[in-house]
Amino acid sequence: MTEVVLERLVLVSPYIGQAKWASAALKEQIGLGLSAPGRAISNRRARVIWAGQRSWLVAAEVKLEGLAAVTDQSDAWASLRIEGAGVEDVLARLVPIDLRASTFKGGHTARTMLAHMNVAITRVGAQAFEVMAMRSMAGTLVHDLQAAAAQVTARG
Amino acid sequence: MRITCPNCGERDRREFYYQGDAVALARPASDAGPQAWDDYLHNRENPAGDTQDLWFHEAGCGAWIVVSRNTVTHAIDSTTLAATVKR
Ligand SMILES: [Zn+2]
Numbered sequence: 001m002t003e004v005v006l007e008r009l010v011l012v013s014p015y016i017g018q019a020k021w022a023s024a025a026l027k028e029q030i031g032l033g034l035s036a037p038g039r040a041i042s043n044r045r046a047r048v049i050w051a052g053q054r055s056w057l058v059a060a061e062v063k064l065e066g067l068a069a070v071t072d073q074s075d076a077w078a079s080l081r082i083e084g085a086g087v088e089d090v091l092a093r094l095v096p097i098d099l100r101a102s103t104f105k106g107g108h109t110a111r112t113m114l115a116h117m118n119v120a121i122t123r124v125g126a127q128a129f130e131v132m133a134m135r136s137m138a139g140t141l142v143h144d145l146q147a148a149a150a151q152v153t154a155r156g
Numbered sequence: 157m158r159i160t161c162p163n164c165g166e167r168d169r170r171e172f173y174y175q176g177d178a179v180a181l182a183r184p185a186s187d188a189g190p191q192a193w194d195d196y197l198h199n200r201e202n203p204a205g206d207t208q209d210l211w212f213h214e215a216g217c218g219a220w221i222v223v224s225r226n227t228v229t230h231a232i233d234s235t236t237l238a239a240t241v242k243r
Contacts, residue, residue, distance in 0.1 A: 037163045037217070053163060053219035053239070096168040110164065113171060113215045 001145060004079040004130055006047075006059045013055045014068040022067040030060045040109040040122045049132075051120060052111050057132075078138035082145060083128035086152050091129065093148040095121065099129070115144045157230070162237045163217040175210040176200070178222050181241060204228055210238060 014022040014034070023033035030046035034056055040049040046060035057073070064070050082090070091099050094114045098104060099121065109122040117140065120132040133141045157169040177200050184192040201207075205228055211221045220238035225231065 038165075052217035053213075053237070055218070096170065111216045111218070112164075112167070118215050 001080055001082050001142065004081050006074065006077065006079055008059060008061055009072075009074045009077060010058050010060075010062060011051065011055055011071045011073050012058050012062065012064065012068050013071075014064075015066075018067045019054070022064050025064055025067055026058070026062060029062055030058070038109060039107055041107065049109055049120060049122060057120070076135055077132045078135045078141065079130060079132045080141065080145075081124065081128060081130050083125060085127060086149070087127050087129060089152045090145065090148045091121070093151065094144055095119075099123070101126065114141065117141060117144075159211060159221070159223060159232065160235050161213050161216055161219065161221060162235060163219055164213065167213070167216055171213060171215040172221075173212040173214040175212060175220075178208040178210050178238075180210055181222070181238060206233075 012022065012026070012034070019034060026048070027033040031043050032041050032046055032048045035041045035048050035050050037050050040047065042048070046058065049057040051057045057077075062070060088100055091114075095112055097110055097112050101123075104110070104123055106123050106125070109120060111118070111120055113119065114121070114131065114133065117133050117137050119141075122130045124130050131141065131145075158166050159169060159172055160166045179196065179200070182196070184196050206224065206226055208222055208224050211223050213219050213221060222236045222238050222241050224233040224235070226233070
């Protein structure tokens with residue numbers, strides 16, 4: 001488990017009827033448009049993570065005046081990367097959706113729950129996920145993942 | 157119980173908050189009169205059969221969803237984003 005430091009993170013919520021233009025403007029600025037629901041995309045400069053109904057988390061500096069509401073959330077989220085052979089079994093103890101590679105592939109992202117926390121989960125590798133939670137929940141997130149990992153290990 | 161969110165797919169009931177009858181989407185005009193407003197705010201049917209209600213995908217994408225379901229069989233016929241119903 002390692003912390004993922006997102007220096008700049010904004011929530012982009014396009015105004016009604018402006019999603020297409022907001023996406024085009026983003027594409028020009030950071031090389032990525034708005035991703036489809038349930039998808040996360042990235043390049044060397046930036047990341048775009050679908051974050052729910054009409055909203056995307058964008059790890060980059062963006063300017064979208066007149067096209068979208070942009071809220072600075074840099075300090076609002078804690079993000080960690082969890083990886084290893086048993087990672088799907090560990091997450092299966094805490095998350096109510098199917099995260100196995102057959103249904104949740106690379107670049108897939110979901111807003112769901114981990115224990116009782118609202119989280120955003122993205123598959124970032126064959127045995128790796130990124131989990132984002134509210135910053136105030138960071139300690140609980142690490143604790144719950146460690147406890148679940150210990151239980152999986154104990155089963156052998 | 158599982159509900160299919162139009163954004164997220166089939167999800168466990170625990171991710172959703174139940175609001176109540178989808179009549180909330182049909183707000184009367186401000187001059188519609190006390191009876192219309194009384195019905196809108198307070199009076200609800202209690203159907204044995206088909207009903208439409210609003211669920212909030214609270215621990216998911218944050219969308220309001222209109223769920224058409226049957227209170228007798230518990231079958232869910234359809235789910236639609238409230239945002240598309242209203243516009
Ligand atoms: Zn949803």
